[in-house]
Amino acid sequence: MEREIIELFRRYLKLQGDLPLGDDAGAIMLGDEWLVATNDMLVRKTDVPDIMTPEQVGFKAVTMNVSDVAAMGARPVGFLFSLGVPRNIEMDYLEGVAEGIEKALEFYGVPVLSADTNEADDLIIDGIALGRTKRLLTRSGARPGDLVCITGDIGRSLAGLLVWRRALDVPKKIREPLYEKLLEPRARVPEGIELSELANAAIDVSDGPSKELHLLAHMSGVRIGIEAQKLPIREEVRAVAEALGLDPIEMALASGEEFELIFTIPENLLDECPVRCTVIGRVLKGVGVYITIDGKRQEMPVLGWEHLNREVKGTYREMFR
Amino acid sequence: MEREIIELFRRYLKLQGDLPLGDDAGAIMLGDEWLVATNDMLVRKTDVPDIMTPEQVGFKAVTMNVSDVAAMGARPVGFLFSLGVPRNIEMDYLEGVAEGIEKALEFYGVPVLSADTNEADDLIIDGIALGRTKRLLTRSGARPGDLVCITGDIGRSLAGLLVWRRALDVPKKIREPLYEKLLEPRARVPEGIELSELANAAIDVSDGPSKELHLLAHMSGVRIGIEAQKLPIREEVRAVAEALGLDPIEMALASGEEFELIFTIPENLLDECPVRCTVIGRVLKGVGVYITIDGKRQEMPVLGWEHLNREVKGTYREMFR
Missing domain, CATH: 3.90.650.10 (PurM-like C-terminal domain)
Incomplete structure (x- = not known):
C-alpha cells in the first residue's frame, strides 16, 4: 500500500523544490548553497523491536534523518521533531527517549530547532533534519566508469x-x-x-x-x-x-x-x-x-x-x- | 500532560538553535539570513472535526505550519510532511488530503521538499515548514510603548x-x-x-x-x-x-x-x-x-x-x- 500512497501523492504534488521528490532528501538553493531537508517518521509499533531501549529509540530517530542529510553530501545544521504520545505512556520511557535524542544531537553536533507534542494512539517520533552543502550528492549522478x-x-x-x-x-x-x-x-x-x-x-x-x-x-x-x-x-x-x-x-x-x-x-x-x-x-x-x-x-x-x-x-x- | 512532556524535553535538549525553543518556530542563521523551521502534527482523532472534508484537512496541515513561519516574519520556502496511515484508510480520503495539500502549496506558493509515509493507528499528518527572512519577529521583542x-x-x-x-x-x-x-x-x-x-x-x-x-x-x-x-x-x-x-x-x-x-x-x-x-x-x-x-x-x-x-x-x- 505504501507504494500506492506514494504514487497518489506524487500525482498531486506538482509544486516541488529545486530537486524533484525521490531523493534521500529535498533541497532548495538558498544563496550559493543548497539547503537540504528530510523527514522520517518512527512508529513504535512497527519500527521498534522490543529489545530496543527508549534511549536507543530516541537516538535512532535522529540517526535515520541525519543519515539522509549525509547521503546528500550535506552537513546537518538542525533537527526538529514531533511526538505523538499515547495517554498511557510511562514518563520513564519518554525520559529515555529525550535522553537518546539529546545524546544523538550531541554526537552529530546538531541543534534542535523546534519540537511539538500531540496525543496519539501509538508512540510516534517524526524527525526532521536540515543540512547545507555547496555541492549536492543525488541518486541521479552516477556516471559510467565510476x-x-x-x-x-x-x-x-x-x-x-x-x-x-x-x-x-x-x-x-x-x-x-x-x-x-x-x-x-x-x-x-x-x-x-x-x-x-x-x-x-x-x-x-x-x-x-x-x-x-x-x-x-x-x-x-x-x-x-x-x-x-x-x-x-x-x-x-x-x-x-x-x-x-x-x-x-x-x-x-x-x-x-x-x-x-x-x-x-x-x-x-x-x-x-x-x-x-x-x-x-x-x-x-x-x-x-x-x-x-x-x-x-x-x-x-x-x-x-x-x-x-x-x-x-x-x-x-x-x-x- | 502536554506541559509535563514539554518540560521534560526542555530539560534534556540543551543543544538548541540560534533562537532558543519556545517561539513559533526555530531559527538558525545561514549566511546573512535567518532560516526558520517549524513543525506541527495533525492527528485526525483529536484535531479534526467530523464535518471537515479531507481536502480541508490537507489544506489545514499546511496552513498551521505556514502560519508559524509567517509569525516569524519569514517567507515560506518549503514544506515537508510525514503521513501516518492506518491500514483501513479509504484511498478516496487520502486522495482528498493530497488534493488539499497541493491546493495549499499553490495558495501559499510553497514547494514540497520531502514526504514520507508510514503505517500508524490513526491518520497523522506531520507538517514541517521552512522560511527565510532578513529580520526575525519573535515573541520576545515587544517593547513598552508599542x-x-x-x-x-x-x-x-x-x-x-x-x-x-x-x-x-x-x-x-x-x-x-x-x-x-x-x-x-x-x-x-x-x-x-x-x-x-x-x-x-x-x-x-x-x-x-x-x-x-x-x-x-x-x-x-x-x-x-x-x-x-x-x-x-x-x-x-x-x-x-x-x-x-x-x-x-x-x-x-x-x-x-x-x-x-x-x-x-x-x-x-x-x-x-x-x-x-x-x-x-x-x-x-x-x-x-x-x-x-x-x-x-x-x-x-x-x-x-x-x-x-x-x-x-x-x-x-x-x-x-
Whole structure:
C-alpha cells in the first residue's frame, strides 16, 4: 500500500523544490548553497523491536534523518521533531527517549530547532533534519566508469534482527556486534561531508543495499555491476546465515537500516578520497543491476522486506512486533 | 500532560538553535539570513472535526505550519510532511488530503521538499515548514510603548465549533462565515512578510488570543493592556455567544486556530504599516495582561481549552470527536 500512497501523492504534488521528490532528501538553493531537508517518521509499533531501549529509540530517530542529510553530501545544521504520545505512556520511557535524542544531537553536533507534542494512539517520533552543502550528492549522478563503493559493512542489522526474532542461541561475541548495528546504528555524517566534494552520487542504506543499488541505477539511468566476493560481510553475519540456512550474500543485500553510504566516484579520484570504504563494483552503460557470484554474472533481484517475506515468515516490519 | 512532556524535553535538549525553543518556530542563521523551521502534527482523532472534508484537512496541515513561519516574519520556502496511515484508510480520503495539500502549496506558493509515509493507528499528518527572512519577529521583542495589533477578526473558529457541536439552529448567513474560519482558515503569509520590517514582536493565534497575549507579555518581559471594545469580534460570533449564554469577549479570547497574527509595533511606524489590522491595546512596563471592559480594568484570565472545559462540557479537543 505504501507504494500506492506514494504514487497518489506524487500525482498531486506538482509544486516541488529545486530537486524533484525521490531523493534521500529535498533541497532548495538558498544563496550559493543548497539547503537540504528530510523527514522520517518512527512508529513504535512497527519500527521498534522490543529489545530496543527508549534511549536507543530516541537516538535512532535522529540517526535515520541525519543519515539522509549525509547521503546528500550535506552537513546537518538542525533537527526538529514531533511526538505523538499515547495517554498511557510511562514518563520513564519518554525520559529515555529525550535522553537518546539529546545524546544523538550531541554526537552529530546538531541543534534542535523546534519540537511539538500531540496525543496519539501509538508512540510516534517524526524527525526532521536540515543540512547545507555547496555541492549536492543525488541518486541521479552516477556516471559510467565510476566505481561503486560502500562505507562500513552490511548485513549485521538483519542478522541481529533474525537472531532476536528466532531467539537464536549464538555466542555473545557474535550477538553483540549484530545487536550493536541493529540497535545503535550510526549515520555516516563526516563521510557524507567528505564525499560531497568527490563523489558523483550517493544513497544511504535504509531499505537494504539491493534496493538502494536498483534505485541508484534507475535514477542515474545507468547499469551497475557488483562483485559478490567484494561485499563487506562480516563473519558474524555469515555465521547467522549458515545457522538459518540462508545465503549470506542475499541476507547482506536485503539488510535495511544499516545507514551505510553507497556512493559512486570517478576512478581517478579514489586515491584522494579520505573516506574508508570498500569498492564493490562499477557503473556501466545500460539499465539494472547485476551481480557476479563465483564468476557467474546474474541480474540482482530486488531483495528486501518483500523478499524476506518469502524466506522468513512474516514481513520485515512484522518481525519487529 | 502536554506541559509535563514539554518540560521534560526542555530539560534534556540543551543543544538548541540560534533562537532558543519556545517561539513559533526555530531559527538558525545561514549566511546573512535567518532560516526558520517549524513543525506541527495533525492527528485526525483529536484535531479534526467530523464535518471537515479531507481536502480541508490537507489544506489545514499546511496552513498551521505556514502560519508559524509567517509569525516569524519569514517567507515560506518549503514544506515537508510525514503521513501516518492506518491500514483501513479509504484511498478516496487520502486522495482528498493530497488534493488539499497541493491546493495549499499553490495558495501559499510553497514547494514540497520531502514526504514520507508510514503505517500508524490513526491518520497523522506531520507538517514541517521552512522560511527565510532578513529580520526575525519573535515573541520576545515587544517593547513598552508599542501598540498591540491583530489582523482579521477573532472568535469565529470557536463559535463555529460550538454551532456544530451543539447542533445550534442558526441561519445560514451566520453559520457560513463561522464554518469558513473553522474549516478553511488561512495563514497570514503576506502580512507576516510585511511586518518583518516594521513590527517588534509577533505571534500567531493557534491556542487563542488570550493565551498568545500572555505568552507575548511573558516572553517579552512586559505588561500588555487590551481594550475590550476594540477587539475585532464579528456579529456572527456575538449572536452565537448570546444564543449559548456565553460572553462574546471571553469566547473570542479563547478561540484557537484562528491563525491571525498578533503583533506589536512602535506607534510612529503604524502609519507606514501596510497590513490591515486593528489596534487592540498597548505594551507597558510590568508583567501580565490586563483588559479594560466598560472602563473597568481587570487582569485577563488565561482563556482557552481548559477554560472552555469549565464553561462547556468536554475539553476543546474532546469537542472535535
